[in-house]
Amino acid sequence: MVLSSVLGFPRIGVNREVKKAVEAYWGGKISADELTKVSAEVKKYNWTNVKAKGVDLVPSGEFSLYDHVLDHSASFNVIPKRYLGHGLSALDIYFAMGRGRQADGVDVPACEMKKWFDSNYHFVVPELSDETDFKLNFNKAVEEYNEAKALGIETRPVVLGPVSYLVLGKPAREAKPGFQPISLLPKLLPVYKQLLAELKAAGATSVQIDEPILVLDTAAYLEKQYATAYSELVPVAPKIVLTTYFGRLDSNLTFVAKLPVAGLHIDLDRAPAQLNATLAAVKPTSLVLSLGVVSGRNIWKTDFQAAIKLGQKAIDTLGSDRVIIATSSSLLHTPVTLSSENKLTAEQKDWFSFALEKASEVAVIASVLSGSQDAQVTALLEQNKKSIAARRAFETNSNDAVRKRVAAITPEMLNRKSPFAVRLEVQKKHLDLPKFPTTTIGSFPQTKEIRTTRAKLGKGEISQAEYDKFIEKEIETVVRFQEKVGLDLLVHGEPERNDMVQYFGEQLDGFVFTQNGWVQSYGSRYVRPPIIVSDVSRPFPMTVRWSSYAQSVTKKPMKGMLTGPVTILNWSFPRADVSREIQAKQLALALRDEVNDLEKAGISAIQVDEPAIREGLPLRRSDWDTYLTWAVDSFRLATAGVTDTLQTHSHFCYSDFGDIFPSIQRLDADVISIEASKSDMKLLQTFKEYGYSNEIGPGVYDIHSPRVPGEQEIKDRIAAMLEILPDHLLFINPDCGLKTRGWKETEASLANLVAAARWARQQF
Ligand code: GLN
């Protein structure tokens, strides 16, 4: 019989209960016990509903109040010293590591967060050194396994594997130079042995051990570590299903297939082509193969026929007892359930599958493959056939004008009229900015008033005209403030935007929006990505009205503000029937029209933000060039249609460009702004080494904290930057937008920034 399995379920609650409870706990409004009660309810909902959909292997242990990697660190006693000795409870230490703590005389920043592979989820990075004193503080896997069992539900616990856990970590501050976290494997394995032995004793028959780093190039160097780890763990553990996702095993398959584990899970959503090689490799072994045929990363309904074909192929080679039908990865990256959506049309709703619906999909596919003649299964199979056919029919309804435009993109459309050196001179004259021009990254404080006024418009309590008037007033306030404080290149402040991607998605054709399609980004921060469903085009200008209004109330130059094509794509659920490249180019053409319209409206600088360009980087090095080519081309397509006098800007929230440096240069933005206040100046050094030639504004202070940077501090930063960067190319700005800040600190910080820039003009 073919079993079905779900690798992990969203842990936010069907109505974001976990966010609400966690934030209430942080605010001192509920107790730890009440928080535990909410968690228990959410876990119960997940287990009972996944089970009710007919799934055989229901996951447990992957629930989290903040982040699952942080859960492992807390459980393994990987707790940096700075969080200890303040008299905090274990739970408060846990949250302090996740988000920092500034209360009652305790002032500790959060641990570093990193993107979870190529997703928009962030994990808390473990800090490791030779002093790390691993021990099992608590056994979350056993606790949750028992919790589910008490509800009458047998689950398969999920644990992050020891090799991935260490490789995802970083050297702690006290680590010796050259220290490598993986060197701690022998010290960590006893803890895993204890964890898994306790799980076995509790009655778990199998365990899902995630080793996602197996889809990275780096895993090729870890063959020995994998062999050691799993030969030690297998004898004491329940049956291990070694789980990989988000990519392909490639050459790592050779050693993975030899590990003494009971099963292997591969991602056939992201890497369907790896099925043949995997079948060949596991055939002579006794491994059970878990096929990730239901995507854990997108929201599209699975094509049952296609999935069944893959499953049948595996059965033909291995026999049905050695095949599991599964989600490709945890469903953490999808919203909880489609049944919360009331505004999608019936046609649209029929295209999608969220986490709960995906749980049903694995169960149905597995039943069919097991030869089920059940009438309900047959009906669901028929229904799926119809849904898929309807979606395919919709997909053939392309917007021919858009398709033709993409096909007609010429190399000239990607190039500015003149090279940067020429543009620099023209723009200096046209914009008439002083040396070391000051500017900001776009948004100004999104006050409560702005948010409630937008909510009122949504509820129909005020008219569109009233709302627009309100936004104009906000823009004028922001402009007057910038004039008063003495900034040089102004912005309108983005008060009209609910979100930098959603705002554009709502105005473009080709997107749909959910009401409750929340996905965890990090901790209690959830996002609701728009969904691209068809060819993208721009029916009307999107920002021209606001930028022109802002320009009309000042004589200083106004910078238009757009989100770039790659960022809109990466922070949306893309369509599955058309490549990401085509979708990025369609977005780029829509933005190109917007950029050109802004120029026509008298705007002389335009910033196109691309903070997500790096996170879209493929996991395998060999795929980078293809991605970077179309990603950079898309940015150029969006921005190159203007005359030489128009100054293009781009913004990134980071500065460790490392290997993608040539691509940043190839964007050919006249000015880029990057984060540089948290990371040391070493990163600017890289810019120098690579010979970056265009203008650059390394952030002079960190906007992520309410702290006001002193004038002297900013002067010192500018002086340090000028040791590295040529003075005729330097812009002075904060390191990101100000939307999450209050007005008070914004005013004080920007006054100091302007004063420091004025000083620099005298000094250098
Ligand atoms: N222009 C945007 C802002 O200032 C940029 C946001 C971002 O970099 N994530 O808010």
Ligand code: ZN
């Ligand atoms: Zn930013």
